[in-house]
Amino acid sequence: MSVKRETAERLADEELMPLIAAKDPEAFEVFYDRHGGVAYSLAYRIVGERAAAEDVTQEAFISIWRSGARFDRTRGSVRSWMLSIVRNRAIDSLRSKAGKAPKLTFDDDAVLEQRPSEELTEEEAMRRETASEVRGALGQLPGEQSKVIELAYFGGFSQSEISRMLGVPLGTVKGRMRLGLEKIRGELAEGLA
Amino acid sequence: MTDNVHDRWSEDLAAYMLGALEPGEATELERHAEDCERCRSEMRWLTAAVEVLPEAVERHRPPPRLRESLMSEVRADARAAGVETGSAGGGVLHRAGSWLQGLGSGSHDWRRLAGLALMALVVVALVGYEIGGGGSESGGSTTTFVSGKAPGVTAEVVREDNGGELRLADVKKLPEDRVLEAWVRRDGEVEAVKALFVPDREGNASTTIGDMRGVDLVMVTTEPAGGSEVPTSSPIATVPIPQ
Incomplete structure (x- = not known):
C-alpha cells in the first residue's frame, strides 16, 4: 500500500518516516529527492571519488529504507540523522582505503550559486543561508581550529591521530576543537538572534 | 558530580561530538554524561554546530543512475514485502483524500x-x-x-x-x-x-x-x-x- 507522490511531497520528513518504515517506496522516493543531493555531496566530500560517493550514498539510503523505524525524533531532525548515517558510512569507506587524505576546503559558494533558482524552496534557501553562515564562521576561524574540525569530521581522524599528524599536544587539539565549535555555535546563535 | 570529574570529560566533548574519540572513550563519556547534566547541556549546545557542518559542503548533483539503482532496489524490496508500488493505484492515503474532497472542500x-x-x-x-x-x-x-x-x-x-x-x-x-x-x-x-x-x-x-x-x-x-x-x-x- 503506497501513497501518491504528490501526497508524500506535502508531508514533513518526520511524517514520511513511518511510511518508509512501512515500506512505502513513494515516500522513500520523496525522501531521497529531498536529501539525496546533500547526502551525495557529503559522501563525495569525505571519500573524494564519485564512484565511492555513489556507493556510500546508496548504502546509506538502503540502510535507512531497511531500518527507517529506528529514527528517534527525540534525538534530532531526520536530515541530521540521515547525514550522520552517510558520514559514518563514508568514514568507514575512507578508512578501508589506507592513506586517503580528506579534502580541506569550504569554497562552495560558486557552485551553490550556479544552481537554477527555480529549485530553491524556502527550506533550501534557509539551508543555504545557514551554509553561508557556517562557511563564514569557518572562514573566520583561525586555521588551526578549522583544520582540526575538518580532519575530525570530514577526515574521520581521532583526536589522538590528529595530534600525531599535526605534531601538537593532545590537549591542544582538544582545545582547538572546542574553541572552533563554540565559535561556529556562537555565530549560529547570532544569526538566529 | 564533582567539578573535577566534569572538567575531565568536558575537555573531550567537542571531540566526541565530531566523532573523534576512540570507541572506548566515547562509550565512557556517554556513560558519564548519563549522570552529568552539565555535560548533556554542553552537548546540546554544541550539537547545532556539528549538525551544520555537512550543510556547508560543496554541492554536487548525484548522477541519475544512483536514483534509478536505489529505487529499483527499493521497489524490489517493497514488492517482496507485498507492498503495492507505483502511484497509479493510489493507496489508502489517496482514497482518504478523495473521501475528504467529497465533503465539499476539495482543498x-x-x-x-x-x-x-x-x-x-x-x-x-x-x-x-x-x-x-x-x-x-x-x-x-x-x-x-x-x-x-x-x-x-x-x-x-x-x-x-x-x-x-x-x-x-x-x-x-x-x-x-x-x-x-x-x-x-x-x-x-x-x-x-x-x-x-x-x-x-x-x-x-x-x-x-x-x-x-x-x-x-x-x-x-x-x-x-x-x-x-x-x-x-x-x-x-x-x-x-x-x-
Missing part, C-alpha cells in the same frame, strides 16, 4: 490532513500509539486515541464503551460568529456530532460523542454559529480511531 488542506490521519494510523500500527486501556468499570473499558502530529491544536478521543469524549487543547480563540463542530466517519460516511462547542480561555474544548460504534475517524472544523450540515472549512484536528 489541499483536506488532503494534507488526510495524510496526517493516515500517519497517525501508521504510527498506531507500528508503535502502538493507542493509550490507556485501563479504567474498566462494570465490565466497560476506556481507551484514549490521540491525534497525529498536526501542528497547533492537539486532540484526543477518550472512548468509553460505545460513547466517547473529544478533548482539544491549544485551540485559538474563535471569532464570535464561529463555533467548533465535530464530525465522525462511520462506514465511509461523514456525520455531524450533534453538539457545538467553543474553547475556553486556556484554549481547551471538549464535547461528547454519543455513539462511537463503527467510527474510524473523528474531526473538528470551525463552522458558523449554529453549525453546518456538512463541513465548510478544513479540519483543525483529526483523530483516527483504529478498528
Whole structure:
C-alpha cells in the first residue's frame, strides 16, 4: 500500500518516516529527492571519488529504507540523522582505503550559486543561508581550529591521530576543537538572534 | 558530580561530538554524561554546530543512475514485502483524500490532513500509539486515541464503551460568529456530532460523542454559529480511531 507522490511531497520528513518504515517506496522516493543531493555531496566530500560517493550514498539510503523505524525524533531532525548515517558510512569507506587524505576546503559558494533558482524552496534557501553562515564562521576561524574540525569530521581522524599528524599536544587539539565549535555555535546563535 | 570529574570529560566533548574519540572513550563519556547534566547541556549546545557542518559542503548533483539503482532496489524490496508500488493505484492515503474532497472542500488542506490521519494510523500500527486501556468499570473499558502530529491544536478521543469524549487543547480563540463542530466517519460516511462547542480561555474544548460504534475517524472544523450540515472549512484536528 503506497501513497501518491504528490501526497508524500506535502508531508514533513518526520511524517514520511513511518511510511518508509512501512515500506512505502513513494515516500522513500520523496525522501531521497529531498536529501539525496546533500547526502551525495557529503559522501563525495569525505571519500573524494564519485564512484565511492555513489556507493556510500546508496548504502546509506538502503540502510535507512531497511531500518527507517529506528529514527528517534527525540534525538534530532531526520536530515541530521540521515547525514550522520552517510558520514559514518563514508568514514568507514575512507578508512578501508589506507592513506586517503580528506579534502580541506569550504569554497562552495560558486557552485551553490550556479544552481537554477527555480529549485530553491524556502527550506533550501534557509539551508543555504545557514551554509553561508557556517562557511563564514569557518572562514573566520583561525586555521588551526578549522583544520582540526575538518580532519575530525570530514577526515574521520581521532583526536589522538590528529595530534600525531599535526605534531601538537593532545590537549591542544582538544582545545582547538572546542574553541572552533563554540565559535561556529556562537555565530549560529547570532544569526538566529 | 564533582567539578573535577566534569572538567575531565568536558575537555573531550567537542571531540566526541565530531566523532573523534576512540570507541572506548566515547562509550565512557556517554556513560558519564548519563549522570552529568552539565555535560548533556554542553552537548546540546554544541550539537547545532556539528549538525551544520555537512550543510556547508560543496554541492554536487548525484548522477541519475544512483536514483534509478536505489529505487529499483527499493521497489524490489517493497514488492517482496507485498507492498503495492507505483502511484497509479493510489493507496489508502489517496482514497482518504478523495473521501475528504467529497465533503465539499476539495482543498489541499483536506488532503494534507488526510495524510496526517493516515500517519497517525501508521504510527498506531507500528508503535502502538493507542493509550490507556485501563479504567474498566462494570465490565466497560476506556481507551484514549490521540491525534497525529498536526501542528497547533492537539486532540484526543477518550472512548468509553460505545460513547466517547473529544478533548482539544491549544485551540485559538474563535471569532464570535464561529463555533467548533465535530464530525465522525462511520462506514465511509461523514456525520455531524450533534453538539457545538467553543474553547475556553486556556484554549481547551471538549464535547461528547454519543455513539462511537463503527467510527474510524473523528474531526473538528470551525463552522458558523449554529453549525453546518456538512463541513465548510478544513479540519483543525483529526483523530483516527483504529478498528
